[in-house]
Amino acid sequence: MTDTTTPDPAANSVEDDLEREAGAPDLVDRVLSRAESRTGARVFGAAQALQDRTTTGDGSADGDQWDREERAALRRVGGLSTELEDVTEVEYRQLRLENVVLVGVYSQGSQTDAENSLRELAALAETAGAVVLDGVLQRRPHPDPATYIGRGKAAELKDIVAAVGADTVIADTELAPSQRRALEDVVKVKVIDRTTVILDIFSQHAKSREGKAQVELAQLEYLLPRLRGWGESMSRQAGGQVGAGGAGMGSRGPGETKIELDRRRIRTKMAQLRRQIRDFAPAREAKRGERKRNTIPSVAIAGYTNAGKSSLLNRLTSAGVLVENALFATLDATVRRSETSDGRVYTLADTVGFVRNLPHQLVEAFRSTLEEVADADVILHVVDAHHPDPAGQIQTVRDVMGDVGARDIHEIVVFNKADLVDEDTKMVLRGLEPKAVFVSSRTGEGIDELRTVIEAALPLPDIELRALVPYERGDLISAIHEQGHLLERSHEEGGTLVHAHVSERLAAALEPYRVAGR
Known part of the structure; x- marks a missing residue:
């Protein structure tokens, strides 16, 4: 060329x-x-x-894909027509x-x-x-x-x-x-x-009430400066002398053009949508606050659109989240529970994907959803290893993460779709991100290694203690397994001796049984 x-x-x-x-x-x-x-x-x-269509397919790790049937239930199909015979005054329509x-x-x-x-x-x-x-x-x-x-x-x-x-x-x-x-x-x-x-x-693709409100707000913000009037039919300001260029008697309007009325209605609707989105925040913040009180670490899956974030979530948790070979198949944040090999509980959140030149209106409208990324303890940055420009993808995602205040959060770069690239490509990608993990959510390659890396990155609870817990307080031992990090355990005559990192809340419950270090 x-x-x-x-x-x-x-x-x-x-x-x-x-x-x-x-x-x-x-x-x-x-x-x-x-x-x-x-x-x-x-x-x-x-x-x-x-x-490529030959490299996509549903796996058992994706769980039940009920949303797929719903989304595919009504599709626009090219070249269809219904032929009518001996019927007059019927318009042919083609979808x-x-x-x-x-x-x-x-x-x-x-x-x-x-x-x-x-x-x-x-x-x-x-x-x-x-x-x-x-x-x-x-x-x-x-x-x-x-x-x-x-x-x-x-x-x-x-x-x-x-x-x-x-x-x-x-x-x-x-x-x-x-x-x-x-x-x-x-x-x-x-x-x-x-x-x-x-x-x-x-x-x-918006499904939830919040997602629909966010999309509508972004659409109205985009539409507002692009309203276009069409001559006198839009005017409500006529009047004055006919000879002076006015329309004469009976044409004096209220002083506001039709386009101004439209702009005012749009601004009113935008204010309603912003209030509606704010009303969704308390429930989400309550759930997030409960996880923080129980010191449940959170991992947010972020990345470019169609990089395989939902597939990775399904592979890690069997969440059954919709997986589709399409851009922006996921808009609503999905949070699922997972466990480390030693029993610690943490959450995985699937979030909306990013794209180059992502409209500013969408970043602002989806800021509440992107809070899942900003409030996470660890970010799984998923990159499509098979994409022709992975470096551009990485930079785009990091720019958006910086916009929502997530730049300083611990980041794990994950090159997904590793089954589609050869070793030479992997070497190039390792040069791009030396500490990255290569996985394939379709085949399961590298998933165990990724789990290990996630476990190592999860933050430990603040308080380290030793306690001799009576055998009848098995609930406390279970809470240590789920919410804390158990370092050592032994069975003594008076109960279970544990050495663990726990939260302030759990430390208060263990205080009566606390013992000095040995």
């Missing part, structure tokens, strides 16, 4: 280099990896942000997938990142329920402030859209409202951006 950059001779005449597949065979291999569909349309192959063309802009020297980002956008579009027909990349120092890709290249994009029969263009960035409108006016089809696609996926 050859890139050429030409100067901009005029503000409205930008001679940019718009890369497309026609006449560029290497783009097939390097950017869009297409396959010929049965109908002859050119579509994306398996987007690299998703696993089909949305056909999209992707467009991205990159600067000199960042072509690989741009290709990976476009592949990821393809996977996002597929997860949202679209068919990707084509994708183009343009090299230029900065996106055009008017139409994102420049007016001349927008006209070329219009020809591509018409040629492949697309009905939507998706830009690989967050477009300004003016950019979206200007590009839409040229290409004559709907134009959306990366943020819109992510919000759409979140809207489809």
Whole structure:
């Protein structure tokens, strides 16, 4: 693929280099990896942000996947129609997938990142329920402030859209409202951006009341600055002399335009949603506080979307959490109980995944859910070992963890899907993160080693003591096993002699039986 950059001779005449597949065979291999569909349309192959279908499957470690049937119960299917005979005045309707063309802009020297980002956008579009027909990349120092890709290249994009029969263009960035409108006016089809696609996926996958409220809040925050009026039909401020440009008698409105009314309603709804999300907090904080009182350590599973976090949780706990080869399959935090080899209890929390350029609105809306990460004692940072850009994934996740105040928490990097990579790739990844653990939640490889690493990282209770516990107080011995860390135990004539690390609460209960160290 050859890139050429030409100067901009005029503000409205930008001679940019718009890369497309026609006449560029290497783009097939390097950017869009297409396959010929049965109908002859050119579509994306398996987007690299998703696993190959041959490497996915349900395992016994995933537990019952009841949510899978519910999510797959109603799917949009392309190319379906119901033929009606001898029936008049009946409109034909066809339920089909949305056909999209992707467009991205990159600067000199960042072509690989741009290709990976476009592949990821393809996977996002597929997860949202679209068919990707084509994708183009343009090299230029900065996106055009008017139409994102420049007016001349927008006209070329219009020809591509018409040629492949697309009905939507998706830009690989967050477009300004003016950019979206200007590009839409040229290409004559709907134009959306990366943020819109992510919000759409979140809207489809939210299940809990809190998750739905968080998604709706993020959508309204995104929509508010993008409301668009449509001329006089939106106006409620007419009036004045007809000859002076007014509409005359009977047209004097209350002084507020329709678009302002809409903005006010949106702000009111956003305030209601924020209160609703705050109302969910006490129950979650009560559960978290009870775990802290009992000094139950918490481990949060964080990572890039589709890195295998839910599969790993199922492998460690048989939680039965939904596992799907899709981006953002998990939105609601799931907490499960687990035990160490010596009987200590700890919790594992599955959290929402991250993605590059994660919309700021979603980070803010899901801040309450991400508190599970910020309040954890240990973070399992799950990375897709099979992804073409694991270093980019790691940096993206760490940036978001820093935003929610989790930068200083003990982190265990876990390279998942180790069964899909060879030893050479593992050596490269070890150079990236020398202390990382390689696992496969599908085959069980490395799971025992990961359990050992987790156990070693769990914090010990604050108080170390020795106590001679009477045999009739077996409940205290059981509490030491579950909530503390037993170092030594022996059976004496007067009871069980224990040496352990325990919490303040349990230490108070053991105080009557405490003995001096030997």
